[in-house]
Amino acid sequence: MPKLIIDDIPVEVAPGTSVLEAARSVGITIPHFCYHPALAIAAACRLCAVKLLDGPVKGIQMSCALPAQDGMVVSTTDPEALRMRQLVIEWLMINHPHDCPVCDEGGECLLQDFTIAGGHSRRRYQGKKRTFQNQYLGETIHHEMNRCIECYRCVRFYQDYAGGTDFGVTGSAGRVYFGRFQEGALESPFSGNLVDICPTGVFTDKTGRFRARYWDYQFAPSVCQHCSVGCNTAPQNFQRETIKIVGRRNDQVNGWFICDRARFDKGYLNDPQRPREARLDGATCGYDVAIDAAAKAIGKFVAQNGAESLAFVGSSRLSLEGMILLAQLARTVDGARLCYFTDGGELTGSAAAARLLNEKNSAYLRDIEKAECIALYALDLMEEGPMLALAVRKAFLAGAQIYLVDGDPIPAREKLPFTFTAVATLDEVPFEGGGRGVVIAGAGKKDADLLDQLASGGAKLVMLQPGPNAMAGGLLSLEFGGQAFSELASAGKIKGVVCFEADLPEGLIVDVEVVACADWRTGAAAAKAPVFLPTTTWVESDGTAINYEGRAQRFQRTRVPGLPLRGLDPKYYGSTADAVAEHPPRVHRKEVPGGAERDAWRVMAQLIERLGGRTIEEPLTGRWSKLKDLDPESEGVRVFNLLQGDPRTDS
Amino acid sequence: MIPETLKKALEARVASAITAREAAVDVMKELQAHYGWLTDEAVEEAASLLGLSPLQVEELATFYEMIYRRPVGKKVIHVCDSISCWCVDCDGIIEHLKEKLGVALGGTTADGMFTLLPCCCMGMCGDGPAMSVGGIPYGKLTPELVDEILEMERQKI
Structure with missing residues (x-):
């Protein structure tokens, strides 16, 4: 463990740590552009200069490329180092257009921060600036090459880290250009990270440009709800609109980055056509009126048809809180059925994964990255968990063997960023004594015996779930005896259904009475329900999600x-009737227009109370109560130990 | 489209390299010799021969100054403007060339004979000012010598 002194502070760091990181560990930020912890060292920008006063090396050095060694005495404030950084900044700024007022990066720009921090505040250069032609890079990313300071972060991410081949660096010397061979949309499904990783405004998020500045945003730590990987994000909102979504670091789950679906698929959150008012028999009504009506309708239905012909149906869109209360709601109406899954195959797979995975055999990001042998078991990785493809690529670059098992070929629409060998069965994958081998399978639509067989191999397991919070659905299905709605419906056991954020296909509910429906989007069930209760989405609610590896995150x-x-949006003005209906009311009122939505679990709690159950203030009770104080900024906690001695049984 | 024989030869060149990328410069030079300059089509052909994306070939093509991504004359003049030649007044030679040929740096003469490009050192520092015309190096240039060389090179075709 090298011991060194940085600005009179003694520091001890792990071998191989750079001086820049060593300084950061004691709270000293050395300005830098090209350095990024997730990428290889380029030492291209020359900004992170420090002076070594004593030790094995002396003089001005680049702190990002200098491993900390015993006996080093480092000064980040030495006049010579300060002057060097100031001059470097000045030369990096020579061609920069100084167009901050019209740049979407302004206010969240590393170049602005470090220009000021580096002490360059007055422009001396009077000559002409280098200019470029920008390229069209698709509908999501805007290109503005004149702002570039040649740190190479974008190309190191795009080609080296993410395995893209259609974006790179051309030219040499003063003509270095970052772009594509020809104009066109970036092909990598991780291209959005260019926005985060560019230290200035060369790449900005076209889907949210010029809407608000950084200091206008309302944002909080969040967890992406598109797949079961559970990447950490920070949605940036302005005046009740989600403008941008950026990645948030979690070394256990997604590292620094997120995929393009997580970043750009956000239109549904802002949709003016989202159902926002409680409705009773087609007319809007007060929320509590609707809840009363729902409770009454449930009571009436049960009295007429018996509780066992009523199903409470949720989905993996519910938070853990919502799922727990759904079970309690079903229990309040004694004998009613509980469904977290519509599809039987998804239930079987998720429940099997919940039963089979434990603290020891459940692989997470680092296990995949460090694996020596990885088998992809008949899954479309880019669809089911895109960020894991980058982890597999990391292992691949470190020399791991990658196999694609089963004849089920990966759809060619997304190229995987690594090469693999296709084999027919798992037996052909040479896991050496189970050491550092990982099997990645999709848990949904797989039968339980098959998953059993995968689990018995000794390799660590990734069982990607069929939905964002489906792992919680699997765990709770085991605990409370959850059933698959499609099976109940086709067996004719169900006459009525109460839906909470459930996506029921129209065909399944033809002969079923939808008693009530709570959701943040419309669907077949919502259209049929006499009582509709609008709920909040994940950006508008607190909650907990459990990802594929059993990690609970708040x-x-x-x-x-x-x-x-x-x-x-102008498109809504095609018809006057539409525009009037969607537009916020033009009269004074104290409530937020369209702000009546409630969290699904609160709606359930209110229903439980009205149906004669107890008052619920805190949804996480019993063995789940340990998750009550989960910190949203933590790395999350795996639930296996938490649930030890739990009533999980083979279902 | 390149002739089948050239394609075969290039495939053999790529096959003999340890990594395909290693053969990239050779492939680009051959294609350039075939087309006169490295056309967009040639970049895509090189990419498919090398198993790279067109962008990855473009990255290499635009790095090397003797790979031409725009049409050039029959002979390209690379005149050195680096420090050793600058010490012996390459600026004067460059001015003379511009005047003589009637083009600016980067331009091609009206008859399509010469393209004038500056270059950064050909390793002829001892013989500066230096230039190369159609791949043939010339040193210790004077305006008179430049005239002679241009006349000679024009005749050689």
Whole structure:
């Protein structure tokens, strides 16, 4: 463990740590552009200069490329180092257009921060600036090459880290250009990270440009709800509209980055057509009126048809809190059925994964990255868990063997960023004594015996779930005897259904009465329900999600629910009736327009109370109560030990 | 489209390299010799021969100054403007060339004979000012010598 002194502070760091990281560990930020912890060292920008006063090396050195060694005495404030950094900044700024007022990066720009920090505040250069032609890079990313300071972060991420081949660096010397061979949309499904990783405004998020500045945003730690990987994000909101979503670091789950679906797929959150008012028999009504009506309808249905012909149906869109209360709600109506899954195959797979995985055999990000042998078991990795493809690539670059098992070929629509050998069965994959081998399979739609067989191999397991919070659905299905709705419905056991954020296909509910429906989007069940209760999405609610590896993560409310203040997109003005209906009311009122949505678990709690159950203030009770104080900024906690001695049984 | 024989030869060149990338410069030079300059089509052909993306070939093509990504004249003049030649007044030679040929740096003469490009050192520092015309190096240039060389090179075709 090298011991060194940085600005009179003694520091001890792990071997191989750079001086820059060593300084950061004691709270000293040395300005830097090209350095990024997730990428290889380039030492291209020359900004992180420090002076070594004593020790094995002396003089001005680049702290990002200098491993900390015993006996080093480092000064980050030495006049010579300060002057060097100031001059470097000045030369990096020579061609920069100084267009901060019209740049979407302004306010969240590393170049602004370090230019000021580096002491360059007055421009001396009077000559002409280098200029470039920008390229069209698709509908999500805007290109503005003149702002470039040649740190190479984008190309190191795009090609080296993410395995993309259609974006890179051309030219030499003063003509270095970062772009594509020809204009066109970036092909990598991770291209959005260019926005985060560029230290200035060369790449900005076209889907949210010029809407607000950094200091206008309302944001909070959140967890992506598109797949079961559970990447950490920070949605940036302005006036009740989610403007941008950026990645948030979690070394246990997603590292620094997120995929493009997590970043750009956000239109549904801001949709003015989202159901926002409680409805009773087609007419809007007060929320509590609707809840009363729902409770009454449930009571009436049970009296007429018996509780066993009523199903409470949720989905993996519910938070853990919602799922727990759904079970309690079903229990309140004694004998009613509980479904977290519509599809039987998804239930079997998720429940099997919940039963089979434990603290020891459940692989997480680092296990995949460090694996020597990885088998992809008949899954579309880019669809089911794109960020894991980058982890597999990391292992691949470190020399791991990658196999694709089963004849089920990976759809060619997304190229995987690594090469693999296709084999017919898992037996052909040479796991050496189970050491550092990982099997990645999709848990949904797989039969339990097959998953059993995968689990018995000794390799660590990744069982990607069929939905964002499906792992919680699997765990709770085991605990409370959850059933698959499609099976109940086709067996004719169900006459009525109460839906909570459930996506029931129209065909399944033809002969079923939808008693009530709570959701944040519309669907077949919502259209059929006499009572509709609007709920909040994950950006508008606090909650907990459990990812594929059994890690519980807390997400926080990032904004209040309600119609975005921005007004309507021109497309809604095609018909006057539409525009009037969607537009926020033009009269004074104290409530947020369209802000009546409630969290699904609170709606359930209110229903439980009205149906004669007890009052619920805290959804996480019993063995789940240990998750009550989960910190949204922590790395999350795996639930296996938490649930030890739990009533999980083979279902 | 390149002729089948050239394609075969290039495939053999790529096959003999330890990594395909290693053969990239050779492939680009051959294609350039075939087309006169490295056309967009040639970049895509090189990419498919090398198993790289067109962008990855473009990265290499635009790095090397003797790979031409725009049409050039029959002979390209690379005139050195680096420090050793600058010490012996390459600026004067460059001015003379511009005047003589009637083009600016980067330009091609009206008859399509010469393209004038500056270059950064050909390793002829002892013989500066230096230039190369169509791949043939010339040193210790004077305006008179430049005239002679241009006349000679024009005749050689």
